[in-house]
Each structure stands twice: as structure tokens, then as C-alpha cells.
Amino acid sequence: MSSKAVTPDLPKHFQGKWNRRSYHVLRELGRGANGTVYLVSQDGVRRAVKVGAEGMDILMEVNVLKSIQQGRDSKVGPLLCDVDDLVVNGKPCTFYAMEYLExxxxxxxxxxxxxxxxxxxxxxxxxxxxxxxxxxxxxxxxxxxxxxxxxxxxxxxxxxxxxxxxxxxxxxxxxxxxxxxxxxxxxxxxxxxxxxxxxxxxxxxxxxxxxxxxxxxxxxxxxxxxxxxxxxxxxxxxxxxxxxxxxxxxxxxxxxxxxxxxxxxxxxxxxxxxxxxxxxxxxxxxxxxxxxxxxxxxxxxxxxxxxxx
Amino acid sequence: MKEATLRQILVVTDGCSNTGMSPVAAAALAREQGITVNVIGVIDKSEMGEKGEREIREIAEAGGGLCDIVYPQQLAQTVQMLTRKAMTRTIHQVVNKELKEILGDSGIEELAPDKRVQVAGMVDELGEKSSLNVVMLVDTSGSMKPKLSAVQQAIHDFSISLHSRSGKSRMAVGSFPGKHKYLDIRIPWTDKVEQAHQLTSDLTMSGITPTGPAIVEAIALFEQDKLPSSLQERYRDEAENDDMNGSLRDHVF
Known part of the structure; x- marks a missing residue:
């Protein structure tokens, strides 16, 4: 397995397995070492969603985003909105949704x-x-x-x-x-x-x-x-x-x-x-x-x- | 789990193997013995052929590791990243297995994301603290020559990365093909590689690329690792007397 570019293509629409939020994929925003970020719309609100092949790496990012949001100083990075799984080609994949920074x-x-x-x-x-x-x-x-x-x-x-x-x-x-x-x-x-x-x-x-x-x-x-x-x-x-x-x-x-x-x-x-x-x-x-x-x-x-x- | 030692082989190559045992089979053999095999393909301007790419992917798959194809400039950071990701993966698998035993059928995937975030934090900490032994295998066949200074830089750089970890880490470096055997040990097990170390001196440039046999010999390096410390000392001495070449060849094959 390669270390990058293995992010599976997202379906146009998907729904989180646990929190049942629905996302509509608009376009790809960029690729990082751990996964790909997409611009999505969730109930008409624009968000950025990051999906990666290695769930652990994605979850560690979530860990950090969560802990820096405990104070009022949330301006460091994007706000975390959702963490969930989706199924791509029969395989579960972890993703998180965050505030879209334009x-x-x-x-x-x-x-x-x-x-x-x-x-x-x-x-x-x-x-x-x-x-x-x-x-x-x-x-x-x-x-x-x-x-x-x-x-x-x-x-x-x-x-x-x-x-x-x-x-x-x-x-x-x-x-x-x-x-x-x-x-x-x-x-x-x-x-x-x-x-x-x-x-x-x-x-x-x-x-x-x-x-x-x-x-x-x-x-x-x-x-x-x-x-x-x-x-x-x-x-x-x-x-x-x-x-x-x-x-x-x-x-x-x-x-x-x-x-x-x-x-x-x-x-x-x-x-x-x-x-x-x-x-x-x-x-x-x-x-x-x-x-x-x-x-x-x-x-x-x-x-x-x-x-x- | 506390005293876990992670063992990895990292192959740096630029093409297909053409001698001896299949590298894919060799990687499967390594994995069987609890050693993960990662592969980095280094390319110049020219692309790596489809065949080479496929081989790299297959070696990593069989070896339970990761692979990547990069330009020489990106080598150092790729070495570090691949190693870390493969480590996380191995620990994840172990943790998952233990969880399955506790929870019955369901492993990590069946935990709610909130709980899994906590597991991820634990996996990360274990990765940082566990011991890590890595054998780096450098392809020194003719076409690699222009890339060797980047490889040398990457070796030194990797040593810094290992040194920055909280857990114990050691590395060894071998080059293939060797002078008389498939693999020459260039740097025996060490926890710090000096910058001055010259990989390029005293190299045999040749057309053969015995990737498979080199992996098999590298597996043997880990067995040496298990020897009692008194014997290990002897190995180290011999390695140095022998001009850091072929410390293994007499003992293993």
C-alpha cells in the first residue's frame, strides 16, 4: 500500500454512520500527507471534510483539533464539526468535518x-x-x-x-x-x-x-x-x-x-x-x-x- | 505491550530486482517473522517503469508495510514518514487484536468515533515510546549512483529522527549488491550515525539487483539482534575489524 494518494474517491453524497449527518461533495480542496480534503455542503452550510485511508492518523488530528478548542482561542485552526465513518467501496473510512476557511x-x-x-x-x-x-x-x-x-x-x-x-x-x-x-x-x-x-x-x-x-x-x-x-x-x-x-x-x-x-x-x-x-x-x-x-x-x-x- | 520492539526493513531502490529469490516472497518471509518491510522508490527525471512500480507495491504489501515513489530531494522526509506510519499501523493492529479479545468480535472499527479518538492517542503514545529497530537496505546498482549522495543524507537524517524519539531506536545500513555476497553491511547496529560516514566509498557498482536475497539477509540481522549482549559485542568488533563489511556472511550462510 502506498503512503499517499490512496484516498478512495468519495461518492457524491454520503451519510455518516454514527451521527447520520448527510454531506454533498462539491469539490476537492487539497491533499495532505494523511488524506484528502473536500469542500462539502451539509444542510446548505459549507464545510471542509478530511478523509484518509489510515483512520488512526485522521483520529490523531481530531484529537488535537478537539483539545485546542476547549478554550476561547479557537482561531488557531478550523473548528471541528463532526467525526464519523463512511463506507467507500465496502470499506469503512474515518472522516471529520470542519469549518470551511475561505x-x-x-x-x-x-x-x-x-x-x-x-x-x-x-x-x-x-x-x-x-x-x-x-x-x-x-x-x-x-x-x-x-x-x-x-x-x-x-x-x-x-x-x-x-x-x-x-x-x-x-x-x-x-x-x-x-x-x-x-x-x-x-x-x-x-x-x-x-x-x-x-x-x-x-x-x-x-x-x-x-x-x-x-x-x-x-x-x-x-x-x-x-x-x-x-x-x-x-x-x-x-x-x-x-x-x-x-x-x-x-x-x-x-x-x-x-x-x-x-x-x-x-x-x-x-x-x-x-x-x-x-x-x-x-x-x-x-x-x-x-x-x-x-x-x-x-x-x-x-x-x-x-x-x- | 510495554516492552514491545518494532522491527522494520526499509528498502531504497530505483528499479526491478533481477537476481535470486523474489523480493515479494522475501518480504512475506520477513512479515512472517514479525518484521515489517517498507519500500521507497527513488526516481530521477525519468519515470520508474510500470514493472518497477508494481514490484515496489507488491513488496510492501507482502511485507505488511508501506511504499512511496519520490525524487531524491524528498527522500529524507519520506523515510521518516513511512517509518512512523508503518509503526502506527503495526501498533494499531496489535491493539485491535487485543481489543477483539476483550470485546469479542468487534475491534476498533466498531467503537464510536469518540472512543476511537482516545485509542488513537494511546496508539500514538505507544509508537513514541516503543523500541524500534530498522535495517535500511540501499540499492547500489549502477543506476543508483547519482542518487547516492541523497541517500547518504537521508541516512544521517533518519538517525536524527530516531534520536529524537522517546523510545529506544537503533538502525543498521546495508547495501546490495555486496562485494562478494548479496548484501554488505555498511553500518552495523547503532543508535547514532555520524555525518561523516561515507556510503559511496568502496562501492561495487554492478548491473545486478538482488533485492530478494538482500531482504533475506537483513532478516538475519534481526536474529543477531537477539543474541546475548556478550555475543553482540563480539559481532560488533568483528564488523569493525572487517572494515564494516560482511559481518554476517560467515555466520549466517
């Missing part, structure tokens, strides 16, 4: 809206991670593909909980590009620092764009390569201190890293207008208004954060 993958969003959004999004992401960490889990497989920017309120949400790991255990799932061990910066034990490392690498990757990133990927990897990129990038250079601290596991919590990034971001937002004159040639306008929106969002984010913490 939005865009983080990397596509940045590509469209501009790299000045990167720090804003990373700061938001760190707030989400902090909640997860305080529940005793790390996200593990942190990458742009697993982060969604919601269409309506531009908030960051985590999707695909297949890599989520209990603190102290071995990371369940990872992607080499963002993996601490692959950059020779530590092992794969689930620690808060593991997620923060991935978040920092992601910040670099999203800022420099695909081409530049690819060209840095040849040869043996070490965090020195990342430092080179940071040194050469005007947008990353101001963030060098928090980034380096994340590479070297110096932050105890996501909250700490968030605060440091935020401090740089605020400073930058204030001094950007004067600097603009010297760097104007490179960029085609729009930066200031973008940054203004960004800072507003940040303010909102901080308020939200302060409210719930």
Missing part, C-alpha cells in the same frame, strides 16, 4: 500583495503558535502551504494538523526546507524552538521569493546560508536579531519572538517615509499604503491578543 495560501497571498506583508503575517502566526504551544503541542510541519489567510478578515489560520506533535515527542511530520534538523541546527524533538525555527526560515523564504530561495538550496545546508540571504536583503536585515535568535533556539516562547519582531516592525513603519527617497528606484509605489494597512492590522491584532491573553 482564503488563500500564505505564499500566494504574499506573492500577490507584496513582501511587506511578510512580517505582519509572521507576527500573527506566532500568536497562533503561542496558543498551540500553551496547549502542550507544537505544529511541526510549518510551511506556507499549511497556512491560510482568510479572505474576509485577513487573519492567519493554520490548516492541516497532521504534523502537530505533543511537546517532547519526536516531530510527526516535517518538510525539509523548514526543518531544523535538515539545516543542522538541532534535532527533531518537539520543542517550541522547533516551530520558531521554521517560522524564521519561512520569513526568509517568503521575503526573498521563489527564485532566489531555490538558488540558495544547492549544496550542504547550514544556517550560515540563511544569514547570507538576510545580510543581502534590505527587507530582512532590520529583523536580523530576532531571526538569528530563532535560528539558534534562543526564544523560550513564541510570544517573545513575536514581541521582538513587532518592535522592529513598529520602528520600521515609522521611519520608512524618509528612507523611501533613497530606495525609491527599486520599488513601484504602494508600499506606504500597504504598510499603513499593515500597521492598522497589527494594532487590531495586538488588541485582539491583549483581549484574550
Amino acid at each position: 482564503g488563500e495560501q500564505l505564499d500566494r497571498y504574499i506573492q500577490k500583495e507584496g513582501e511587506e506583508w511578510v512580517p505582519v503575517m509572521i507576527v500573527q502566526l506566532l500568536a497562533r503558535l503561542d496558543v498551540l504551544h500553551r496547549h502542550g503541542y507544537i505544529f511541526g510541519d510549518l510551511k506556507p502551504e499549511n497556512i491560510m489567510v482568510s479572505r474576509t478578515d485577513k487573519t492567519v489560520r493554520l490548516i492541516d494538523f497532521g504534523g502537530v506533535t505533543k511537546l517532547g515527542n519526536a516531530v510527526r511530520q516535517f518538510t525539509e526546507e523548514y526543518d531544523r534538523a535538515f539545516w543542522h541546527a538541532g534535532d527533531r524533538r518537539a520543542e517550541i524552538g522547533y516551530d520558531l525555527f521554521s517560522a524564521a526560515v519561512m520569513m526568509v523564504r517568503l521575503t526573498v521569493g521563489k527564485e532566489r530561495w531555490k538558488s540558495s538550496q544547492s549544496g550542504p545546508r547550514h544556517t550560515g546560508l540563511l544569514c547570507d540571504i538576510i545580510r543581502k536583503s534590505d527587507s530582512l536585515y532590520p529583523y536580523r536579531v530576532p531571526l538569528l535568535k530563532a535560528f539558534h533556539g534562543k526564544f523560550a516562547t513564541a510570544q517573545e519572538m513575536r514581541a521582538e519582531l513587532l518592535a522592529v516592525l513598529r520602528e520600521r513603519t515609522v521611519e520608512k517615509p524618509q528612507k523611501k527617497a533613497s530606495a525609491a528606484a527599486g520599488k513601484a509605489g504602494g508600499g506606504i499604503s500597504g504598510l499603513f494597512v499593515a500597521s492598522l492590522l497589527l494594532l487590531a491584532g495586538t488588541l485582539y491578543y491583549a483581549w484574550f491573553m
Whole structure:
């Protein structure tokens, strides 16, 4: 049996064996390592349903989704709506239904809206991670593909909980590009620092764009390569201190890293207008208004954060 | 269940076997002895032929394991994921069997999803805590040559993954075809593979791919595993004196 792509095709309509809810399949949304996610409609409400061949893997995701929903801080990921079995080709299959998050993958969003959004999004992401960490889990497989920017309120949400790991255990799932061990910066034990490392690498990757990133990927990897990129990038250079601290596991919590990034971001937002004159040639306008929106969002984010913490 | 040791063979290959016993039969033999066989096919730009794909699938099926076909860049993460998933599966099967004995006919599938979520948590914890022994078998026939640096990276990387687990883990690495035999032991049982270890040095490149015989010899490695510790020490010494080659060949065949 293969490890992926074995998700059986869903029938157009199906009904859960235990809770008897009926679902109407609209289309496929994407494939993760543990299964496939479909957009469905249940009594006229749109939901996302994840089905996988290995029931245990699906149920472990349910486990995590359940435990992070015990508080009010449910904004980490989608809300869990239903867990049940369906029968496909005579074989029982476990699935779960969750809130459908409409939005865009983080990397596509940045590509469209501009790299000045990167720090804003990373700061938001760190707030989400902090909640997860305080529940005793790390996200593990942190990458742009697993982060969604919601269409309506531009908030960051985590999707695909297949890599989520209990603190102290071995990371369940990872992607080499963002993996601490692959950059020779530590092992794969689930620690808060593991997620923060991935978040920092992601910040670099999203800022420099695909081409530049690819060209840095040849040869043996070490965090020195990342430092080179940071040194050469005007947008990353101001963030060098928090980034380096994340590479070297110096932050105890996501909250700490968030605060440091935020401090740089605020400073930058204030001094950007004067600097603009010297760097104007490179960029085609729009930066200031973008940054203004960004800072507003940040303010909102901080308020939200302060409210719930 | 507390002291369970999970045993796996992981085959990394890029094509069909062409010498000796059928690898599918060898995998069935392994499974019979409680060893799970996983297979990873590594491909370049060129596709793996239909025949190769079928063989990989059949080996994994017979060996009660999982398989995947990936590019060299994805090898490291695939090794980790396949190993973990196969482990979860094995434990799931054991737990299911025990549940059947307690509950009568119905196994996990007959439990309501809410209860099953709890079982899943338990299976996950058992997977993390149990001992794990893995023999990695690397195909070093001619066509694999350009992919070996990725394989080497994956071996070192896998060692980090194993090291990050709470349970005891050990691995050994063999390459096939060997110099004189079907399988050469490149790295004897160890709990940590040094990065400096060179897989590519001292390799015999050849056209033969004895996947089946290599699996059979790997099964024997697990028997060595069961020896009393005094004897195990002797094996290890011999392996090192012998330049890490063929520590088994005199004893097993």
C-alpha cells in the first residue's frame, strides 16, 4: 500500500454512520500527507471534510483539533464539526468535518500583495503558535502551504494538523526546507524552538521569493546560508536579531519572538517615509499604503491578543 | 505491550530486482517473522517503469508495510514518514487484536468515533515510546549512483529522527549488491550515525539487483539482534575489524 494518494474517491453524497449527518461533495480542496480534503455542503452550510485511508492518523488530528478548542482561542485552526465513518467501496473510512476557511495560501497571498506583508503575517502566526504551544503541542510541519489567510478578515489560520506533535515527542511530520534538523541546527524533538525555527526560515523564504530561495538550496545546508540571504536583503536585515535568535533556539516562547519582531516592525513603519527617497528606484509605489494597512492590522491584532491573553 | 520492539526493513531502490529469490516472497518471509518491510522508490527525471512500480507495491504489501515513489530531494522526509506510519499501523493492529479479545468480535472499527479518538492517542503514545529497530537496505546498482549522495543524507537524517524519539531506536545500513555476497553491511547496529560516514566509498557498482536475497539477509540481522549482549559485542568488533563489511556472511550462510 502506498503512503499517499490512496484516498478512495468519495461518492457524491454520503451519510455518516454514527451521527447520520448527510454531506454533498462539491469539490476537492487539497491533499495532505494523511488524506484528502473536500469542500462539502451539509444542510446548505459549507464545510471542509478530511478523509484518509489510515483512520488512526485522521483520529490523531481530531484529537488535537478537539483539545485546542476547549478554550476561547479557537482561531488557531478550523473548528471541528463532526467525526464519523463512511463506507467507500465496502470499506469503512474515518472522516471529520470542519469549518470551511475561505482564503488563500500564505505564499500566494504574499506573492500577490507584496513582501511587506511578510512580517505582519509572521507576527500573527506566532500568536497562533503561542496558543498551540500553551496547549502542550507544537505544529511541526510549518510551511506556507499549511497556512491560510482568510479572505474576509485577513487573519492567519493554520490548516492541516497532521504534523502537530505533543511537546517532547519526536516531530510527526516535517518538510525539509523548514526543518531544523535538515539545516543542522538541532534535532527533531518537539520543542517550541522547533516551530520558531521554521517560522524564521519561512520569513526568509517568503521575503526573498521563489527564485532566489531555490538558488540558495544547492549544496550542504547550514544556517550560515540563511544569514547570507538576510545580510543581502534590505527587507530582512532590520529583523536580523530576532531571526538569528530563532535560528539558534534562543526564544523560550513564541510570544517573545513575536514581541521582538513587532518592535522592529513598529520602528520600521515609522521611519520608512524618509528612507523611501533613497530606495525609491527599486520599488513601484504602494508600499506606504500597504504598510499603513499593515500597521492598522497589527494594532487590531495586538488588541485582539491583549483581549484574550 | 510495554516492552514491545518494532522491527522494520526499509528498502531504497530505483528499479526491478533481477537476481535470486523474489523480493515479494522475501518480504512475506520477513512479515512472517514479525518484521515489517517498507519500500521507497527513488526516481530521477525519468519515470520508474510500470514493472518497477508494481514490484515496489507488491513488496510492501507482502511485507505488511508501506511504499512511496519520490525524487531524491524528498527522500529524507519520506523515510521518516513511512517509518512512523508503518509503526502506527503495526501498533494499531496489535491493539485491535487485543481489543477483539476483550470485546469479542468487534475491534476498533466498531467503537464510536469518540472512543476511537482516545485509542488513537494511546496508539500514538505507544509508537513514541516503543523500541524500534530498522535495517535500511540501499540499492547500489549502477543506476543508483547519482542518487547516492541523497541517500547518504537521508541516512544521517533518519538517525536524527530516531534520536529524537522517546523510545529506544537503533538502525543498521546495508547495501546490495555486496562485494562478494548479496548484501554488505555498511553500518552495523547503532543508535547514532555520524555525518561523516561515507556510503559511496568502496562501492561495487554492478548491473545486478538482488533485492530478494538482500531482504533475506537483513532478516538475519534481526536474529543477531537477539543474541546475548556478550555475543553482540563480539559481532560488533568483528564488523569493525572487517572494515564494516560482511559481518554476517560467515555466520549466517
